[in-house]
Amino acid sequence: MPEHAEDEAKYYDDPEWADIEPIQQADQGPNPLAAIAYTDEYAEAMAYLRAVMARDEKSERVLRLTKDVIEMNPAHYTVWLYRAQVLFATHADLHKELEWLNETASQYQKNYQIWHHRQLIVSRLCPDPASSAAARGPPFPGAGIDVDSLVAKETSFVASMFDKDAKNYHVWSYRQWLVRHFGLWDKGELEFTEASIEKDVRNNSAWNHRWYVVNGKEGSEGVKEEKVREREIAFTKRQIRLAPQNQSPWNYLRGVLRKANLRFSTVQDFCVEFADLSKPEGDDVFSSHALDLLADIYAVDEGRNEQAKRCLLLLKDKYDPIRANYWQYRLEMLDREMGSGIDSHLPEHETRNLTSAVSV
Amino acid sequence: MAISKAEDAMLEPQLDKIRHVKYWTRCIKTLLPHQYTSNDSNRMYLAFFIVSALDLLDALDAASNEEERQGYINWVYRCQHPDGGFRMWPGTDLGARSNPENAQWDPANIPATYFALSILLILKDDFKRVNYEATLAWLPKMQRPDGSFGETLVNGRVEGGQDPRFGYCATGIRFMLRGSSTGDLSVNGRTIPDVDLDAFVRCVRVAEAYEGGIADAPFHEPHAGYTFCSLGALAFIGRLSTKGSIDETPPTAPCDPGAVVSWLVHRQTELTDPDAGVDSEFTAPQDMDDVRELENGKTSGAQHDGTVPAHQDPVGTTAISIFDLLVDGAGMNGRINKVADTCYGFWSGASLHIMQQPKLYDQEAIRRYLIGKTQHPVLGGHGKFPGDLPDLLHSYLGLAALSLAGCGEIKAVDARMCLSKDACARLPAIWQSFTAGR
Numbered sequence: 001m002p003e004h005a006e007d008e009a010k011y012y013d014d015p016e017w018a019d020i021e022p023i024q025q026a027d028q029g030p031n032p033l034a035a036i037a038y039t040d041e042y043a044e045a046m047a048y049l050r051a052v053m054a055r056d057e058k059s060e061r062v063l064r065l066t067k068d069v070i071e072m073n074p075a076h077y078t079v080w081l082y083r084a085q086v087l088f089a090t091h092a093d094l095h096k097e098l099e100w101l102n103e104t105a106s107q108y109q110k111n112y113q114i115w116h117h118r119q120l121i122v123s124r125l126c127p128d129p130a131s132s133a134a135a136r137g138p139p140f141p142g143a144g145i146d147v148d149s150l151v152a153k154e155t156s157f158v159a160s161m162f163d164k165d166a167k168n169y170h171v172w173s174y175r176q177w178l179v180r181h182f183g184l185w186d187k188g189e190l191e192f193t194e195a196s197i198e199k200d201v202r203n204n205s206a207w208n209h210r211w212y213v214v215n216g217k218e219g220s221e222g223v224k225e226e227k228v229r230e231r232e233i234a235f236t237k238r239q240i241r242l243a244p245q246n247q248s249p250w251n252y253l254r255g256v257l258r259k260a261n262l263r264f265s266t267v268q269d270f271c272v273e274f275a276d277l278s279k280p281e282g283d284d285v286f287s288s289h290a291l292d293l294l295a296d297i298y299a300v301d302e303g304r305n306e307q308a309k310r311c312l313l314l315l316k317d318k319y320d321p322i323r324a325n326y327w328q329y330r331l332e333m334l335d336r337e338m339g340s341g342i343d344s345h346l347p348e349h350e351t352r353n354l355t356s357a358v359s360v
Numbered sequence: 361m362a363i364s365k366a367e368d369a370m371l372e373p374q375l376d377k378i379r380h381v382k383y384w385t386r387c388i389k390t391l392l393p394h395q396y397t398s399n400d401s402n403r404m405y406l407a408f409f410i411v412s413a414l415d416l417l418d419a420l421d422a423a424s425n426e427e428e429r430q431g432y433i434n435w436v437y438r439c440q441h442p443d444g445g446f447r448m449w450p451g452t453d454l455g456a457r458s459n460p461e462n463a464q465w466d467p468a469n470i471p472a473t474y475f476a477l478s479i480l481l482i483l484k485d486d487f488k489r490v491n492y493e494a495t496l497a498w499l500p501k502m503q504r505p506d507g508s509f510g511e512t513l514v515n516g517r518v519e520g521g522q523d524p525r526f527g528y529c530a531t532g533i534r535f536m537l538r539g540s541s542t543g544d545l546s547v548n549g550r551t552i553p554d555v556d557l558d559a560f561v562r563c564v565r566v567a568e569a570y571e572g573g574i575a576d577a578p579f580h581e582p583h584a585g586y587t588f589c590s591l592g593a594l595a596f597i598g599r600l601s602t603k604g605s606i607d608e609t610p611p612t613a614p615c616d617p618g619a620v621v622s623w624l625v626h627r628q629t630e631l632t633d634p635d636a637g638v639d640s641e642f643t644a645p646q647d648m649d650d651v652r653e654l655e656n657g658k659t660s661g662a663q664h665d666g667t668v669p670a671h672q673d674p675v676g677t678t679a680i681s682i683f684d685l686l687v688d689g690a691g692m693n694g695r696i697n698k699v700a701d702t703c704y705g706f707w708s709g710a711s712l713h714i715m716q717q718p719k720l721y722d723q724e725a726i727r728r729y730l731i732g733k734t735q736h737p738v739l740g741g742h743g744k745f746p747g748d749l750p751d752l753l754h755s756y757l758g759l760a761a762l763s764l765a766g767c768g769e770i771k772a773v774d775a776r777m778c779l780s781k782d783a784c785a786r787l788p789a790i791w792q793s794f795t796a797g798r
Contacts, residue, residue: 023457026450029438031431033407033479034449036400037391046451053465054457076401078452078465081514112521167698173580204571204696208581211570216579247626247696255570322690326625326720 010041010068011048016061022047023054042072053082058089071104080113084120094121102157106164115170119177126150129182151182166196167205176212185220189213194235201239207248211255222259229260237270244274244287254293264297271297277310288320295330305338372724373731375762375769376740377417383740383750384413385423403449404439407432408475409756412779415482416759416771433485436476441468444494445533446476467512470502470520474529477536482783487790492797493547496537499530500555507559523576524567527560528589531596532777539791540598561599561611564590568614571696572623584627584694584707587620591714595776602716617715625720627692627708632700632733632746689728692721702734702742702754705761706778713764713775723765730758730765 011017024047028035038046045068052062066083069076087097101118108114129147155178161171179189190213196206214232215222223229233256239249257264274290277283285291291311299308309331316327387410399406411432414420424432439447445468447453452466473495480487502509504518509530511520520526534555538545545552566578567590573582574590594600594613601612614620691700692708705726712721733746735758741750742758760778763770774784 023455026438026453026455028450029431029434031428032435033388033432034396034403034410035391036396036403037394038397038400039394042394042397042400050452050454051457054454054459054462056462056465073398073400075398076451077448077469077512077520078467078514081519082465116521167695169581169583173577176579202697204698205581208569208571208579212579251571251696259570322628322630322722322725323625323720325722326622329717329720 009044011044011065017048020048020051023050025050039072045069045072049079053078058086060090060092062086063090063092067100074108074111074114077113080117084117087121088124094125097121098153105157105161110168110170112170115174118174122150122154122178123181126182147182151178151184154178155184162196166200166203169205172205172209175209176216179213180216185213185217197239201243202246202248204248207252211252215259223256224260229256229262232256233267240270240274240287244290247289250287250289250293264293264300268294268297275311277307277314283314283318285314285319288315291315291319299334299337305334308334373728373735375731375767376735376737377769379736379738379740380755380759381414381417381419381423381740383736383755384410384417384419387752388414388423400451401448404436404446404469404472404475404479405448406752407436408479409752411479411482412783413756413759415780415783416763416773418771420482429483433480433483436479437489439472439476440489440491441466444468444491444496444498445470445473448472464515467514468498470509470511470526470533471529474532474536477533478777478779478783481536481786481790482779484786486793488793490537492537492794493550493552495533496545496547497550497552499534500553502526502530503555503559505559507556507561507563509555509560521576522563524564524574524586524589524593527563528593528596530555531560531593535596536787536790537794539787542598557597557599558611560593560597561613564594564613565611565615568616568620572616572619573695574614574620581695582623584624584692584704584711587624588707588711588714590614591620591711592776592778595714600714621712621715621717621720624708624711624715626696627694627704628690628721628725629693629700630690631693632689632691632729689730689732690722690725691729691733692726699745700729701744702730702761703744703757705730705765706757709761709764710773710775710778718764721765726765727762727767730762731767734758 011020012022022044025043045065048065049069052065063083063086066079066086069079070083073079086092087094098118098121101114101121105114125145126147155175158171158175158178161168165171179185190210193206193210193213196203197210200206214228221228223232233253236249236253236256240246240253253267254264257266271290271294272278274287275283275285275294277285291314295308295311295315297308298304298311312327312331312334316324316331320327392406396406411420414423420429436446439450441447447466448469448471454462454466458466477487477490480490498513501513502518504510504522506522508522508524509526510518510522511526513519542557543554545554564574567575567580567586569575569580569582571582573584574587575582576586590613591600599610599612601607601614602617604617691702692704693700694704694707709721709726712718730742734742734744734748734754736743736748736750739750741755743750744754748754757778759770760773763773764775772781773779774781777784
């Protein structure tokens with residue numbers, strides 16, 4: 001909240017603003033919806049904001065006013081755009097703007113506008129990182145910018161945001177933009193994903209970022225290239241062994257195989273490490289995701305439908321019963337493909353018989 | 361972790377309908393406390409929650425009289441923009457000082473327009489005061505070359521993210537005004553072009569992730585909210601593929617409906633407590649750093665700055681229900697390995713309904729979660745996580761999700777539009793009146 005004397009309006013009593021006639025909010029009638037009990041401070045700041053917008057004023061005092069409004073209502077969908085225009089028109093120090101954004105980031109960390117604004121500022125500071133003359137357009141504070149320093153500051157800021165919330169969607173999106181804008185593909189991003197995954201192997205956002213770093217560069221083959229593919233498969237298998245019931249690397253593995261045009265059956269032995277149905281004493285399952293992948297392998301790649309059915313039944317009845325309806329649906333689809341009648345509920349002793357008959 | 365069916369029948373938790381009606385009646389009758397200021401620019405969205413919730417609870421007529429309802433309608437129309445579309449709230453209106461030079465600071469807003477029209481529909485307005493022509497003419501201007509839609513048009517530039525929330529709202533506006541018709545429209549001798557449906561389908565396709573869900577942009581992480589918006593938008597424009605391979609004439613999406621369905625059913629999780637420290641092999645552990653704020657910028661307002669809205673007085677303790685002692689349900693999350701959250705019961709659940717697979721998720725488990733864990737036992741409404749105080753967004757989506765999951769005490773919900781089927785059923789008459797008017 002802005003600080004000022006209790007009985008003094010912030011703008012109305014300020015001689016600096018004497019030339020401005022505030023615009024009160026348009027009459028809402030007797031039955032407004034979702035009406036809010038505004039504080040006097042907010043009502044006043046908004047009335048002055050409307051007044052300067054009406055003049056399309058671009059001055060330093062507007063920077064103070066927009067900051068005031070933003071701190072009370074950061075989701076206002078034109079105030080950030082207005083502020084950006086005023087920053088550029090007054091040749092404001094954009095490095096200072098970034099510092100302010102850093103300070104207020106924790107408050108607004110899940111607000112789209114603040115990230116878009118940051119992107120605008122960084123783009124303005126460095127519109128074309130690839131060129132040697134980083135500053136284009138009229139000179140302004142920060143002209144002749146040190147690109148490496150800016151990148152270091154931004155990646156450091158992003159890392160600190162991840163310390164607060166390692167899965168913040170906006171921050172990961174912003175990091176992707178940094179990678180593309182500054183061409184950071186080979187500048188430690190892969191290592192960053194590895195570190196994030198090491199910190200929390202279940203951080204799906206980190207896995208997704210890895211996919212981007214490996215496959216997202218325009219013109220790159222990504223995992224279609226054999227060396228890359230082998231590296232990614234090895235990495236993923238290692239992570240699965242750490243936590244076999246973690247869905248992220250299993251999806252990543254499927255993604256790699258699909259993109260590289262490899263059959264799922266190439267990882268059949270690996271899956272069996274976590275879902276061995278061959279033992280006579282019963283099933284040895286450590287991962288429902290392994291069972292799921294085996295079901296696909298047997299059904300699609302090998303035409304071994306009875307084994308596929310067995311996997312789906314185990315998922316439905318024992319290892320993933322919350323999704324029983326879905327596994328039942330998969331069984332029905334399988335049966336339809338097989339053209340056989342539907343008998344998707346095997347009694348326990350018949351399951352055991354099936355086990356001994358199966359050669360894995 | 362399934363419970364036996366016999367226990368289920370005895371202990372099916374009950375919706376505390378009276379308490380929910382009380383909660384929403386307070387919202388429509390009194391001012392929202394000043395802590396909602398950070399949501400001032402979302403007022404049309406909040407208004408939609410309030411009006412639609414009362415409609416779903418069949419309590420609109422009890423909570424308001426005819427004069428008041430007309431007043432609400434008038435307030436919505438006051439937010440209509442002179443050049444088509446609606447504002448989120450009167451706050452950007454420059455009144456008598458509006459002119460072409462400052463017009464950029466008072467733009468029409470895509471989500472505001474969608475929710476404004478939805479409110480009018482629920483309140484049984486005939487749409488005669490809607491600037492049909494101008495609104496439809498504005499829509500194509502809100503679409504970018506890559507097919508995505510934006511939020512506002514400022515100085516000739518489409519602003520706002522490129523995410524499917526705006527695609528959903530834009531196609532929803534189009535659906536409410538012209539139904540399933542396509543191509544140029546001739547209105548009072550003026551030709552109004554349609555939006556580029558093929559380009560929109562393309563922009564959804566490129567955001568389909570390797571995991572199976574849909575993100576807001578290529579290579580971004582898939583997210584149930586964005587998946588819902590994409591699927592809902594495709595349904596609005598008749599370009600949704602629910603089975604098998606996609607079409608090319610005309611193009612449909614998603615490219616792999618099976619992968620999307622699989623990703624969606626995997627959103628259901630028994631992981632409900634964000635503070636739990638359990639790390640067992642068969643439950644996906646929670647994100648220990650998960651901050652209690654809404655994603656995508658849609659804040660509840662209630663806990664945004666840590667304080668409590670005045671009309672939602674904190675109670676000393678939250679009642680522990682008997683269901684805490686049993687395995688009590690499974691909600692939905694929005695991304696892999698995240699904890700369940702009330703609102704994803706709708707985003708993820710409704711997505712499955714849109715994909716014509718309403719039975720693939722465990723409806724009973726989600727009813728248990730929503731009623732047994734996140735329904736507030738004293739104030740009514742729903743919180744984000746178990747034990748949280750209620751806020752408008754989670755309270756509304758909790759009701760909508762419950763309706764879809766078979767709770768008979770709430771009106772049937774149209775999964776695409778996220779409002780009652782009753783309200784949705786009024787659209788054909790509105791399309792008729794527009795066609796006749798031309």
